[in-house]
Structure formats: structure tokens, C-alpha cells
Amino acid sequence: MQGNGPIAILAGSGQLPIQLVEHLERMGQDRRVLAFRGFAAPELRRRADASADLLDLKTIMGTLDRWQPRAVALVGAVRRPGFSALLGAYSLLRNRQEVKEVIARGDDQVLRGAVMLLEERGYRVVGAHELAPGLVAPPTLRGKLAPGEDDARAVAVGLDLLSSLSAFDIGQAAIVAREHVLAIEGPEGTDRMLRRVMKLRQSWLGFRRRREGGVLIKAAKRGQDLRVDMPAIGPRTVAEAARAGLSGIAVGAGSTLILDQEITLALADRLGLFLTAVELPWMESGRG
């Protein structure tokens, strides 16, 4: 089914689909957007060429078959639907037991399942990092502030922790203060994890909340397919990290998306946080 048509964007929530579409427009590339109802931002929905429910595979596949895209990208967050809803939707296309095994395993497996389904139908599936390399954190990413000694230890512990968690479908991010792990990200996402740490610190002994330090470490998992659920940060991440009293953010170089890179860096400077990219020992440079 692969054609010479436009680039097709299957768009979930957040700023990433919007920034990707803007990038493609600036580059003069033909694109079509299918927005997932209940997820895609209003600003994106206004620019979308079609929309569908997340589990309405018939409409999704029918739309793609019409567009004959030369590449398809799954971009933006979607929340994992309940097990039985997923099972029902995918069982239209595939053996029920097979579907059950895939979706039992975790978010990544579900998304990888979606990629497999698209590839089986002949589509080329690409990642946002391939369509817009300028959105990816370069190894030279750096704001005005540099991590201190405590921060460097926190980053080392955080990377070690995320590496240990690679075998499990969880944990693209963690918050570590010195060597003390304060939180590991689950399906709730980075912003909610940051708010959890903020609350934790507010309640400790009723002490006034102060800048207690700590680092948000965010990185792609070992063996992660960067075409699905690539880690991303943006201005909101920086603002939440500051509210949680952290001293900075470290992201995997070449494998993390930075939304509004200039604004994100400027905000980190203004709020007194460092923002840096670190080489991930388990990633080849820039590719999953």
C-alpha cells in the first residue's frame, strides 16, 4: 500500500504533532494529518484532514489506504485504553489469542503492535526524529547553568536505574536527588511524576518547600524503538521541574525530543535549572 503520496501523521495529544506539522510545512513537504479524537489538541484538530477514534482501526486503515502515504508517523501521546477495549478493537484484524499476548505486555508492546500492523499492510513507519531531526536533543545541548557534583551523581544513579528497568515496560524517566531515588515514571507521565515529588517535599515535616535539588533524568530505554513513544520534554517540563524544587534536567542525547528548544532553554536559565544532554551508553548515537 506504500505510495508516493504525502507523509501521514497519526496524531495524539501534546505539542509534538503541532510542531512536526509546522516543521513539514516550513520544509514544503506534503502532509496529511489524522487526529485521534479525545487526544489531539484543538489547534491540531483544526489543521487535521481526518479524525478517528483511537480504536477505530477500520477508519484509520481506510484513510491511509486512500492517502497512499510514502511514510506514516505515530506522534503524540495517547493513553492506553482498557485491556478489553483494546482486545475488541484489534481482534477484528488478528487472531484473538495473539492480540491478547501482545497487549498484555505493556504500552510499548501495544504501540509496537500498531507499527507491525501498519508495516504488514506495506506502510513505511518513521519516527518524528527522522522527519524533523532539529527537534532532537543534540549532544551539545546546554543552558547557562551546569550540573554540580551532587547532580552528576544523581544523573549517574538515574541512568543506572533506567538501564535496570529497560527489561520492563516502564520508566523512561526518574527523579534522583544525590543518590536517593525520589520517583520512577509509570504510565502517568513525566508531569504527574514531577507533581508527585513536589507534594512529597511539601509534606515532609511541614518544612517550607525549598530548592532541595534533584535531577529529572529522561532517556529512551535500551532497545527502544524510537518510532514509538520517544521521550520528549518542553517548556512545561521545565516549569514543573522548577516547582518540584529540582536543580536540573538531563536527557538522552540524540534520542529525546525537545519541544520549542529555544524557549525551553531560556526558561531553564530563567528558573535557575540546568538542562543538559548525556550520551546513553546503551544507544547508538541518535538511533534506537
Add this chain to the structure above:
Amino acid sequence: MQGNGPIAILAGSGQLPIQLVEHLERMGQDRRVLAFRGFAAPELRRRADASADLLDLKTIMGTLDRWQPRAVALVGAVRRPGFSALLGAYSLLRNRQEVKEVIARGDDQVLRGAVMLLEERGYRVVGAHELAPGLVAPPTLRGKLAPGEDDARAVAVGLDLLSSLSAFDIGQAAIVAREHVLAIEGPEGTDRMLRRVMKLRQSWLGFRRRREGGVLIKAAKRGQDLRVDMPAIGPRTVAEAARAGLSGIAVGAGSTLILDQEITLALADRLGLFLTAVELPWMESGRG
């Protein structure tokens, strides 16, 4: 300083100190309770012989020196104070750099530091499980319901995960549905982690919240000193697990405390949850 005096209980929050005191009273054992202000429950404070701020080491040590206890137990939860407050308090007794290294590392390290401090002064430090073995989950723990096939897979994944996290000072508990990790416990505790999963499920696509399954797995870490921060569950854990839509709870046999064991089991039965103990491959039976 070890004497032939009473058993001294240094009491933080929750039901455990109360149940331990009641157990010692039933056994006719002499005991003294020092309640930590801001943590110990009102019911315990009324029975306490002394109270102190968590970081007021002078009062704590002075009280113990007066009591000449034959054993000291640190029981019940305390929230980790801020780094600088801890540093200030402990630096009265020990080299500042040494203290800094210990408290940088995590909750367990701080508690182990407290145990070391007590042992250096000649006190014998014991765990609640040694004073009241009846509070510990026996290998035969079992309610009316048994875990299903999906639950057994979830328990295996959860134990594997907790084992991987043993090197880090986090994660006595996790929630897993089939093979999908929904949450890893941080310093916020089990109840708040359960509420996180409840909220996660409520927000997924606006689907009605149903019993989606999943298991709370709670177990002592590899190499954990059971005299500090021993994992514990009770009726409230069961109620929160039910609200989060879980199908059951699995705890480490011989190394988890069950508060109000009969009530906890009866509540699990009534709310339709299984409650079971599993042998931890990394623990010798019953001892850390």
C-alpha cells in the same frame, strides 16, 4: 548502655506501633514508648512515656540512657526530613562529611545510620518481627480467593522488577497487571501509589472504571535489614487496592507485617481480592 530494663519502642506513624505495644502488653512484657512528635498516632501518644522531635537526638539518646532498655525497636513510618535538616541534626554526633555520605543515599541508609548510631552506644536494636512474630505474614497466608493465571504472571513480573530494583533505595512495592507495570512505589508509600493507579484508570478514555485486574506486590528488598522499614500491609491497603480495581495482593512470606491479620483477610474476601504470601527467592526464610 544496654541494660536489663524495658523494651524501648521508638514510634513513628501508623497502626504498627500500637499493635506492637498491645502485643507486648498481652505478653506481660515491660515496655517504654518514645513517640515522635508529628508522626505517632494520638492513640499511641496517649500511651507514650516520652516524646521527642524526630531530629532531636539529644532528647532521644538521653531518654534511652535513662531507660536502660534491653532492646530498642524503631517502629512505624517517619517521613524523611530535608537533607539540610538531617545534616544539621546528625552532625552534632558525627563527622559532617561522613553524615553527608550516609544521608545522600536514601531512606534505608538514613535508617541504617540511626541503627548504627544506637548500636555504637551499646543498644541492641531489634525488629517488630522479632518482638511479635505473630504480626508477620506466614507462608500459608491465604484468603478465600486464589490468584488466577494472569495474576500469577503479574506476581512473577513484580518480583522480578523488585529484585532488579534492590540495588536502588526505592521500591518495596509495585503494581502489575498481567505483564504491564502500572506503578513502582517511591517514598510516597503504598497507599498513595494505589490511588495513583486508581486515577490513572479513571482517566483512560473516560471509560467507566471497572475491575481491570492487577496485583499489588509488596516485598522486602534483597539484603534489606528487616529491623528498619519492614514492609507492612493492613485493612487500609486492601480497601485502597479494591478501589484501584486490583484483583489481589501478594506479599513476601516471612518478611512482611500484616496488621490486624484477621480483619485484613476478611476484608479481602469481602471485597473480592485474593491475598497471598509468596516465598522471596532472595530472602532466607523469615530473616533479612
